Amino acid sequence: MNTEIFLYNSLTRRKEKFTPIQPDRVGIYVCGPTVYNHSHIGHGKSYVSFDVIVRFLRFVGYKVLYVQNITDVGHLTDNADEGDDKIENEAKKEKINPMEVVETFMRSYFDDMDRLGIRRPDISPRATGHIMEQIELAKRLVEKGYAYVADGNVYFNIAKFPEYGKLSGRKPEDLMAGARVDIRSEKKNPGDFAIWKKAEAGHIMRWPSPWGDGFPGWHLECSAMSMKYLGDTFDIHGGGIDNQFPHHECEIAQSEAASGKSFVRYWLHNNMVTSNGLKMSKSLGNFVTLKDAFKKHDPITLRFFILQSHYRSPLDYSDQSVEGAGKGLERLKNVLRQLRSIVDKSGTEIDFDNLPEEPVNLRRYFSEWLTAMSDDFNSPSAIAALFEMLKDVNSLLSSPNPMSKETACTIISFINKLAGEVLGIIPSEDQAGNRESIEPDLVNLLIQLRADARRNKNFKLADDIRSELQKIGVIIEDNKDGTAYRIVR
RNA sequence: GGCGACGUACCCAAGUGGCUAAGGGAGAGGUCUGCAAAACCUUUAUGCGGCGGUUCGAAUCCGCCCGUCGCCUCCA
Numbered sequence A: 001m002n003t004e005i006f007l008y009n010s011l012t013r014r015k016e017k018f019t020p021i022q023p024d025r026v027g028i029y030v031c032g033p034t035v036y037n038h039s040h041i042g043h044g045k046s047y048v049s050f051d052v053i054v055r056f057l058r059f060v061g062y063k064v065l066y067v068q069n070i071t072d073v074g075h076l077t078d079n080a081d082e083g084d085d086k087i088e089n090e091a092k093k094e095k096i097n098p099m100e101v102v103e104t105f106m107r108s109y110f111d112d113m114d115r116l117g118i119r120r121p122d123i124s125p126r127a128t129g130h131i132m133e134q135i136e137l138a139k140r141l142v143e144k145g146y147a148y149v150a151d152g153n154v155y156f157n158i159a160k161f162p163e164y165g166k167l168s169g170r171k172p173e174d175l176m177a178g179a180r181v182d183i184r185s186e187k188k189n190p191g192d193f194a195i196w197k198k199a200e201a202g203h204i205m206r207w208p209s210p211w212g213d214g215f216p217g218w219h220l221e222c223s224a225m226s227m228k229y230l231g232d233t234f235d236i237h238g239g240g241i242d243n244q245f246p247h248h249e250c251e252i253a254q255s256e257a258a259s260g261k262s263f264v265r266y267w268l269h270n271n272m273v274t275s276n277g278l279k280m281s282k283s284l285g286n287f288v289t290l291k292d293a294f295k296k297h298d299p300i301t302l303r304f305f306i307l308q309s310h311y312r313s314p315l316d317y318s319d320q321s322v323e324g325a326g327k328g329l330e331r332l333k334n335v336l337r338q339l340r341s342i343v344d345k346s347g348t349e350i351d352f353d354n355l356p357e358e359p360v361n362l363r364r365y366f367s368e369w370l371t372a373m374s375d376d377f378n379s380p381s382a383i384a385a386l387f388e389m390l391k392d393v394n395s396l397l398s399s400p401n402p403m404s405k406e407t408a409c410t411i412i413s414f415i416n417k418l419a420g421e422v423l424g425i426i427p428s429e430d431q432a433g434n435r436e437s438i439e440p441d442l443v444n445l446l447i448q449l450r451a452d453a454r455r456n457k458n459f460k461l462a463d464d465i466r467s468e469l470q471k472i473g474v475i476i477e478d479n480k481d482g483t484a485y486r487i488v489r
Numbered sequence B: 001g002g003c004g005a006c007g008u009a010c011c012c013a014a015g016u017g018g019c020u021a022a023g024g025g026a027g028a029g030g031u032c033u034g035c036a037a038a039a040c041c042u043u044u045a046u047g048c049g050g051c052g053g054u055u056c057g058a059a060u061c062c063g064c065c066c067g068u069c070g071c072c073u074c075c076a
Helices: A041-059 A086-094 A098-115 A127-143 A172-177 A218-230 A241-259 A290-296 A299-307 A319-342 A362-374 A379-398 A405-422 A439-455 A459-471
Strands: A006-009 A014-017 A025-030 A063-068 A147-150 A153-156 A193-198 A214-216 A234-240 A264-270 A273-275 A474-479 A482-487
Touching: A006 A264, A025 A041, A025 A218, A041 A063, A041 A098, A041 A234, A041 A264, A041 A273, A041 A290, A041 A299, A041 A405, A063 A218, A086 A098, A098 A290, A127 A147, A127 A153, A127 A193, A127 A214, A127 A218, A127 A241, A153 A241, A193 A218, A193 A241, A214 A218, A218 A234, A218 A241, A234 A241, A241 A264, A290 A299, A290 A319, A299 A319, A299 A379, A319 A379, A319 A405, A319 A482, A362 A379, A362 A405, A379 A405, A439 A459, A439 A474, A439 A482, A459 A474
Parallel strands: A025 A063, A025 A234, A234 A264
Antiparallel strands: A006 A014, A147 A153, A153 A193, A193 A214, A474 A482
């Protein structure tokens, strides 16, 4: 597909035309979770956003390699390279091995992401699986004079890297002027950050290194693993805006100092999920886990809710807002269901370069959708284009002229592709049907009985059947072609 | 204190110089219906936090003010 994509690059603070290093390939790295706890809605927003970005890049024809790490060591509880390792901390609390903590919450993470309809990254490298690469990187930085050893710790010397601060727009002097108090006197500059940490006695997660037993600093893994799988310079690096500083700034410093090359061409940062206007975060304790949210809301509805705002805008989470989104999404599902009742087969190929303008102007709506998505992945605007199309389709469906099977089929494919395959906001075909179940037959039997009752003007019985079915989540609707049902829950 | 972002209808939310300010939810009226539901039609911001300025023209650019948030310390 011939389309130009523009994206907002945090590094230049402007929208830029996207030009990958290789014409048809895109390498993208997104900072993954630290797996010491269940994921919350903020994680959901971040990974849904990047999932859609990757899906869209693939849709327009790029071969994408998507790498997203799992942090399972080195992430400390406190500021300025102090405090305990978060994983180890949790392990001690539960009296289990740190790797059990990792395994538990990594599975939990993938399970939540699967439910949100997020396609798994192509590579999910773990920090503990790349200790060698991290030590090699640290060694190179020491050899080149960018890092120094102090009491078994290795620190990056930010004074040796004049570009430190270029991503976040900060100067080391400003940082020092802040309230931050540095207690590590062994650092040459207060802003120096740990690449490798010495393991004190009693520290469980430890690996031998040229500087003694220790473990990698948090920032190091992303540099080591992204460059290993995507090369010294790659196209896109994504993550939460809260990681822009210091995490991503440190990644740039380490990577560029080591390789002597430019690290990342486009930096993408998603904004935060707030709750009552305040950032949802583990440390504030005001977060809603995805597992809890799923008890109230359908995961795909949550995904739709997330995509109804732009990835760079903050999103305030409330049950009321998600429910509103859910009703909107129902409209999309209703249309699909009606179309499917016209034809039972679907999934025909559709030529996006040659779309019909009649009876529904798919050419125009696709153009609007594509323009929105190409403009810094503007999913809310793209969704608006789809809803405008729905209005036309519904108009046609409620008009006396029936829609041809061919038209219905084309529209189904259109929706499946744009709303399903790219945005991921409608359940896939196999989830929607093909279920080995007697449930449809049973419901249809009840609908038949109710039809008989209605014919005999026994509306009491007919209404009872309808309301009892509703109680167990089956909604009955009488249309002019008969009675349809849908399942809500 | 430093850096950055945002403030659009009852709610959510696009739009960043120029036709009538997208879309969703909610509300109101109507059509259809045994009644519902769904759907359709009509409708709800001479207005985009406030005040100035630039311009033929601004929600959109500039300045000031008010308010909210993020980062500067772990967080997607």
